[in-house]
Amino acid sequence: MNGTMAASSDRILLGPLVAAIDQGTSSTRFLVFNAKTAELLSHHQVEIQQSFPKEGWVEEDPKEILQSVYECMDRTCEKLTQLNIDISNIKAIGVTNQRETTLVWDKETGEPLYNAVVWLDLRTQSTVERLIKNTPGRNKNHLKHKTGLPISTYFSAVKLRWLMDNVEEGSVAIAGAVVRWLKDNLGIIQSSVELVKPSMPETTALGAAMAAGAAEGVSVWSLNPEDLSDVTSEKFEPQINPEESEFRYARWKKAVQRSMNWETTESFNNGNGRYTGRKLIEVGSGPTIHTVISACEHFDRIVLSDFVDQNREEVQKWIKNEEGCFDWEPIIKYVCEMEGKSSSDVEERLRQRVKQVLKCNILSENPFHPENIEPADCVITSLCLEAACKDLRSYSDALCRVAQLLRPGGVLVMVGVLGETFYYVDQVRFSCLRLSKGDVIDVIKRLNFTVHDFSIFPAQDRKNNKVSDFEAFFFLVAVKSTK
Numbered sequence: 001m002n003g004t005m006a007a008s009s010d011r012i013l014l015g016p017l018v019a020a021i022d023q024g025t026s027s028t029r030f031l032v033f034n035a036k037t038a039e040l041l042s043h044h045q046v047e048i049q050q051s052f053p054k055e056g057w058v059e060e061d062p063k064e065i066l067q068s069v070y071e072c073m074d075r076t077c078e079k080l081t082q083l084n085i086d087i088s089n090i091k092a093i094g095v096t097n098q099r100e101t102t103l104v105w106d107k108e109t110g111e112p113l114y115n116a117v118v119w120l121d122l123r124t125q126s127t128v129e130r131l132i133k134n135t136p137g138r139n140k141n142h143l144k145h146k147t148g149l150p151i152s153t154y155f156s157a158v159k160l161r162w163l164m165d166n167v168e169e170g171s172v173a174i175a176g177a178v179v180r181w182l183k184d185n186l187g188i189i190q191s192s193v194e195l196v197k198p199s200m201p202e203t204t205a206l207g208a209a210m211a212a213g214a215a216e217g218v219s220v221w222s223l224n225p226e227d228l229s230d231v232t233s234e235k236f237e238p239q240i241n242p243e244e245s246e247f248r249y250a251r252w253k254k255a256v257q258r259s260m261n262w263e264t265t266e267s268f269n270n271g272n273g274r275y276t277g278r279k280l281i282e283v284g285s286g287p288t289i290h291t292v293i294s295a296c297e298h299f300d301r302i303v304l305s306d307f308v309d310q311n312r313e314e315v316q317k318w319i320k321n322e323e324g325c326f327d328w329e330p331i332i333k334y335v336c337e338m339e340g341k342s343s344s345d346v347e348e349r350l351r352q353r354v355k356q357v358l359k360c361n362i363l364s365e366n367p368f369h370p371e372n373i374e375p376a377d378c379v380i381t382s383l384c385l386e387a388a389c390k391d392l393r394s395y396s397d398a399l400c401r402v403a404q405l406l407r408p409g410g411v412l413v414m415v416g417v418l419g420e421t422f423y424y425v426d427q428v429r430f431s432c433l434r435l436s437k438g439d440v441i442d443v444i445k446r447l448n449f450t451v452h453d454f455s456i457f458p459a460q461d462r463k464n465n466k467v468s469d470f471e472a473f474f475f476l477v478a479v480k481s482t483k
Contacts, residue, residue: 014085280379303355450479
């Protein structure tokens with residue numbers, strides 16, 4: 001007993017303390033500050049694991065989030081005790097969280113009904129497109145005067161719509177942000193702890209602690225400038241040199257420009273006939289990568305696809321740089337020379353950009369079954385559809401499925417042949433759907449595309465061509481309607 005009293009008397013008296021739970025996207029932190037000086041006394045941090053069940057989907061385990069908060073609080077209090085700081089002086093705890101990340105849980109048990117859908121998740125893109133379509137003038141900024149942002153997948157409302165449509169919630173479900181999940185599951189509702197909503201919104205850990213300490217009924221942290229004389233501050237002098245500053249600013253501007261393109265339903269053309277975006281899909285890539293060599297500079301994610309198993313296996317061998325894979329270096333060098341750029345590191349960048357190699361049956365209602373593919377910014381198909389389709393009806397249906405792989409405003413790039421009825425591979429003869437320019441244009445326009453380019457290259461020396469009877473190659477670029 002006397003030892004306990006002695007240990008208690010040795011504790012450092014710092015006056016009131018305030019704490020903050022900073023539950024972020026990649027980690028959770030618990031921090032304790034001196035309310036008088038704003039000095040950080042101790043903290044602990046735990047990383048949060050993210051899962052990616054499908055392309056563009058980002059989820060987190062709600063129970064892991066909750067457990068990380070418990071762990072951070074326990075460890076921080078242990079550290080304070082080791083410093084002889086009395087944790088009973090913690091008078092208020094502020095909470096800042098990852099905001100638009102959305103959860104649903106059982107009202108009675110607190111059990112989560114689904115993983116947390118993280119704020120940067122893109123599964124609701126189709127819902128967003130429908131919302132934009134129904135706004136006056138199809139204006140994505142229709143609600144910007146209220147929200148400060150364009151209609152996008154960021155907001156929790158569209159995530160909640162998806163959860164309502166896809167999760168069995170029963171009759172007692174609660175939906176909310178991470179902060180509500182923490183409040184309900186940390187036992188605050190059932191305890192005598194008073195919950196106060198501060199008048200000032202804050203998203204940083206120090207700001208959350210300040211807001212909690214200054215809240216009505218707590219008032220251990222004054223925000224009046226004359227009361228902040230004990231708060232230490234340092235003048236920050238940037239050490240970066242002008243050249244490095246300019247370089248980083250240029251990269252920042254490029255990143256901002258690209259992120260703006262993610263939100264738009266218009267295709268982004270840089271003025272040189274080059275389209276950029278986040279994702280590109282090639283339908284019927286065969287065992288090759290030559291059609292996407294240039295794309296690695298303009299798209300972050302490339303998805304290749306083909307019906308034939310051996311073709312996909314050959315591409316996978318190249319991606320993994322396995323022994324015996326085809327050497328694409330001379331062709332990559334040739335393409336780069338035509339474009340007037342260096343071929344250095346292009347092959348490695350392309351390997352990194354190709355995220356998936358999928359089986360694709362363009363004659364099937366869902367070409368990528370059982371995968372559900374989010375719409376892309378660009379779709380390429382080269383010498384595929386006329387080889388797979390037996391008549392104009394099936395060709396039109398196949399092009400319709402290709403169009404469904406594109407977001408509104410997305411770009412379709414096609415390479416095909418006109419007037420061809422057969423072709424040989426080794427000594428094996430294959431049939432081909434004979435197409436005219438009018439056939440292709442009619443289907444494209446029926447699908448509400450605007451043709452930006454349709455170039456035709458007549459076959460040379462057709463009389464001596466024993467491999468194929470094609471009359472011409474064509475190259476088409478078309479943009480999908482946003483309506």
